[in-house]
Amino acid sequence: MKRFPLSAAALLASAALMANPYQSQEEELASVIETGKKASQQLIQNLGGNLKREMEAGGPVAAAKFCSEHAFPLTHEVGAAIAPNVSVKRISLKERNPANAPERREKAVLQSLQTLKENNVVLPEYLVEQVDADTYKFYKPLSINKPVCLKCHGDIGGNAALVGYIEKLYPGDKAIGYQMNDLRGAIVVTVKK
Ligand code: HEC
Structure with missing residues (x-):
């Protein structure tokens, strides 16, 4: 029996085996992006709608109270409602709530975005980081894109009641002094296999 045809067959077989995982990784990435977009859009709509309603009903202090009591749990609920692995x-x-401080690698991503922004690069709609074989992180950059953001993240010194409320709740607050179009942070959607 000749050996050559056999090894050629083996090569073909292994090439076929390698083709499949490659295709599924592309599909995996597409599904992460779809989930990331869905989750970040839902969160932006949810928080934005509530913020608008509270601002109209009770002004910045009432709206800040809403954010401090509900923004964090609402954010987590959006993920849980999509799937248990999200x-x-x-x-x-420059976080206000210490619970929103980035982890080491997340910080590196935010710093890269900040550097791009400072160099007048238009930021991408999203970034995807493959953390390990089983985990992806979808980042949606968030900018100070509406004047209303400045009421609580700009120069808030003029509103003594708001300053008092924020200082009491967040003694280490770093989230002030922003201007229009500044990078404020990101939504991170973590998807595990
Ligand atoms: C009425 C006051 C108010 C307004 C208006 C407001 N925020 Fe905030 N923001 C807060 C408070 C309070 C927190 C802390 C919430 C928490 O505990 O998670 C916060 C937290 C955040 C965070 C999470 C990171 C951190 O610093 O803890 C981001 C991102 C953010 N705001 C972006 C925005 C953007 C973008 C806008 C405009 C669309 C905006 N905010 C408008 C009060 C406000």
Whole structure:
């Protein structure tokens, strides 16, 4: 029996085996992006709608109270409602709530986005990080994109009641002094296999 045809067959077989995982990884990435977009859009709509309603009904202090009591749990609920393997959070390099401080690698991603922004690069709609074989992180950059954001993240010194409320609740608050179009942070959607 000749050996050559056999090894050629073996090569073909292994090439076929390698083709499949490659295709499924592409599909996996597409599904992460779909989930990330869905979760970040839901969160933005949910928080934005509530913020608008509270601002109209009771002004910045009432709206800040809403954010401090509900933004964090609502963020987590959005992930849990999509699937058990999906989690959602908000992060910032200048966080108000210490629970929104980025982890080491998340911080590196935010710093890269900040550097791009400072160099007048238009930020991408999203980024995807493959954390390990089983985990992806979808990042949606968040900017100060509406004047209303400045009421609580800009120069808030003029509103003594708001300053008092924020200082009491967040003694280490770093999330002030922003201007329009500044990078505020990101939504991170973590998807595990
Ligand atoms: C009425 C006050 C108020 C307004 C208006 C407001 N925020 Fe906030 N923001 C807060 C409070 C309070 C927190 C802390 C919430 C928490 O505990 O998670 C916060 C937290 C955040 C965070 C999470 C990171 C961190 O610093 O803890 C991001 C991102 C953020 N805000 C972005 C925005 C953007 C973008 C806008 C405009 C669309 C906006 N905010 C408008 C009060 C406000």
